[in-house]
Amino acid sequence: MIEPGLRRIVESIMNPTSIANDVVLRAKDCDIYYGAYRAVRDVSVDIPQHKVTAFIGPSGCGKSTVLRCFNRLNDLIEVFHLKGKMTYHGQDLYAADVDPVEVRRRIGMVFQKPNPFPKTIYDNIAYGPRISNYQGDMDELVETSLRRAALWDEVKDKLQESGFSLSGGQQQRLCIARTIAVQPEVVLMDEPCSALDPISTLKVEELMKELIQDYTIIIVTHNMQQATRVADYTAFFNAEVVEGAGGKVGYLAEFDETQKIFSDPVQPETRDYVTGRFG
Amino acid sequence: MLANFSMDNFNSQSLKINKASRRSLFNAIMTGLSAACILTALVPLALVLFYVTVNGFNRLDLDLFTQLPPAPGLQGGGIANAIAGTLIVVAIATLIAVPIGVMCAIWLAEFGGDDTSIDEWVRFGVNILAGVPSIISGVFIYGLMVKPALPGYSALAGGVALAVLMLPTIIRTTDEALKIVPQDIRWAALGVGASKYQMVLKVVLPAAVPAILTGVTLAVARAAGETAPLIFTALFSPFWPNGITNPIASLAVLVYNFATLPFKPQQELAWAASLILVLLVLASSITARLVTRKR
Numbered sequence: 346m347i348e349p350g351l352r353r354i355v356e357s358i359m360n361p362t363s364i365a366n367d368v369v370l371r372a373k374d375c376d377i378y379y380g381a382y383r384a385v386r387d388v389s390v391d392i393p394q395h396k397v398t399a400f401i402g403p404s405g406c407g408k409s410t411v412l413r414c415f416n417r418l419n420d421l422i423e424v425f426h427l428k429g430k431m432t433y434h435g436q437d438l439y440a441a442d443v444d445p446v447e448v449r450r451r452i453g454m455v456f457q458k459p460n461p462f463p464k465t466i467y468d469n470i471a472y473g474p475r476i477s478n479y480q481g482d483m484d485e486l487v488e489t490s491l492r493r494a495a496l497w498d499e500v501k502d503k504l505q506e507s508g509f510s511l512s513g514g515q516q517q518r519l520c521i522a523r524t525i526a527v528q529p530e531v532v533l534m535d536e537p538c539s540a541l542d543p544i545s546t547l548k549v550e551e552l553m554k555e556l557i558q559d560y561t562i563i564i565v566t567h568n569m570q571q572a573t574r575v576a577d578y579t580a581f582f583n584a585e586v587v588e589g590a591g592g593k594v595g596y597l598a599e600f601d602e603t604q605k606i607f608s609d610p611v612q613p614e615t616r617d618y619v620t621g622r623f624g
Numbered sequence: 625m626l627a628n629f630s631m632d633n634f635n636s637q638s639l640k641i642n643k644a645s646r647r648s649l650f651n652a653i654m655t656g657l658s659a660a661c662i663l664t665a666l667v668p669l670a671l672v673l674f675y676v677t678v679n680g681f682n683r684l685d686l687d688l689f690t691q692l693p694p695a696p697g698l699q700g701g702g703i704a705n706a707i708a709g710t711l712i713v714v715a716i717a718t719l720i721a722v723p724i725g726v727m728c729a730i731w732l733a734e735f736g737g738d739d740t741s742i743d744e745w746v747r748f749g750v751n752i753l754a755g756v757p758s759i760i761s762g763v764f765i766y767g768l769m770v771k772p773a774l775p776g777y778s779a780l781a782g783g784v785a786l787a788v789l790m791l792p793t794i795i796r797t798t799d800e801a802l803k804i805v806p807q808d809i810r811w812a813a814l815g816v817g818a819s820k821y822q823m824v825l826k827v828v829l830p831a832a833v834p835a836i837l838t839g840v841t842l843a844v845a846r847a848a849g850e851t852a853p854l855i856f857t858a859l860f861s862p863f864w865p866n867g868i869t870n871p872i873a874s875l876a877v878l879v880y881n882f883a884t885l886p887f888k889p890q891q892e893l894a895w896a897a898s899l900i901l902v903l904l905v906l907a908s909s910i911t912a913r914l915v916t917r918k919r
Binding site: 416418421446447449450453454455456458460461462463464472473476477520523524526527 | 806808809811812813814815816817818819822826827830831
């Protein structure tokens with residue numbers, strides 16, 4: 346695990362601008378609609394490569410909605426549509442000729458509730474690679490993925506047992522292993538620890554710090570301590586009641602380095618939220 | 625003062641059961657009534673099983689499963705051709721109805737969502753098909769396959785007629801089975817880059833297999849016992865099954881034909897065939913229950 350880190354340090358010395366500022370995903374003036382109802386407005390955010398970006402904010406502010414836009418999972422909701430531009434390495438994610446299946450192979454997702462397939466532990470990991478015609482050694486890929494998810498030692502003797510036989514925290518790490526087995530570039534995590542106990546949470550957070558050497562991570566979290574522990578950058582989303590629209594609309598209030606957001610935010614609402622005065 | 629219960633004026637008698645109160649009486653009467661209804665409902669089942677067993681049991685011998693029915697006036701014989709015939713016709717029906725029914729349900733549950741009005745119409749149509757009397761299905765296939773000699777009275781025509789009856793059961797149970805597969809599993813599959821059909825075939829369908837099997841077994845059990853659609857289509861044959869384009873014997877039609885004949889051996893065979901039929905249906909229902917409970 347040291348080698349990739351070393352390589353990155355060497356690279357950063359040789360080419361200082363390319364590391365911190367490479368933008369993988371970019372949202373520009375995005376509004377998200379469900380039918381005529383505007384759920385989220387004015388989201389502009391640059392997600393830097395090989396960093397953890399956290400989305401925080403009160404319930405109903407649209408953080409998960411924005412997250413799901415990045416891998417086009419909102420396509421499953423019929424009335425959903427997006428105004429504005431979302432790009433991945435400069436390519437418009439919502440261009441008419443973009444295949445959402447290809448998008449999701451590159452931008453993986455870990456869900457709030459652990460959701461292993463009703464299959465064996467082995468098949469849970471192998472499913473993704475199999476459907477994308479992985480040609481290499483499957484046993485090796487399964488082992489590597491499980492090792493990277495810090496789950497190998499706990500499951501190596503029962504790979505043929507059902508994924509449901511694991512505890513909640515193990516299931517979530519299984520889901521992370523499943524996601525990284527298809528070798529995506531970006532991993533989206535939608536409150537991955539909200540159903541976990543503190544020890545499992547800690548394991549998942551350590552895992553994120555490992556993964557960041559090869560992946561870009563966006564995490565939605567309700568836990569502000571978690572954001573300060575794991576995230577390099579933090580986006581604070583807020584929601585406001587709209588007159589006549591019959592509901593709340595979420596918006597991106599502030600986006601900056603995590604340290605700045607939590608110690609010296611620009612917006613007063615951000616300060617109120619991170620100091621626990623509301624939310 | 626709080627600790628001294630005897631000091632307050634709470635009447636503990638009011639907490640006791642009063643069997644004479646109107647509420648208690650009403651409760652007792654209604655409980656008795658529903659118990660009586662349960663018994664009434666079970667009586668026909670018990671009587672049918674009892675009567676069929678008593679009358680059919682003395683012909684349960686090896687000949688029954690190996691011999692052809694005797695010519696009128698002769699003794700002995702068996703119903704082997706009808707047992708084989710029922711199995712063949714039901715197998716044909718299952719081979720037709722299961723793929724079509726399951727695929728139809730997959731479309732309803734997984735792909736039809738873009739236009740819910742079509743979904744609703746198809747479901748409505750399936751419900752109507754489920755309510756179509758079985759004799760209508762027989763007449764329909766008679767007109768479609770028997771009358772124009774395509775291929776006429778045959779095991780094939782019988783199988784198609786039964787398939788029409790099995791379809792709605794299979795579609796409805798599969799549709800329901802797919803709908804209760806948790807949504808998160810679909811998201812997970814899409815999240816690792818599955819196309820919709822990869823998601824359905826490799827994740828959603830396997831998760832629903834036990835419930836689908838139950839539906840199929842129930843449909844098979846129902847089809848095996850149907851007589852009306854077979855009279856017009858598979859007809860009957862006193863001989864061994866001879867290909868699927870010729871008339872074929874079946875247990876249900878054998879019962880229908882032999883029960884009303886004035887010959888004792890034939891009547892006995894009809895009873896024995898009834899018993900076998902009931903046992904077949906019972907066995908498949910029990911199998912369905914075991915299959916679902918196991919997973």
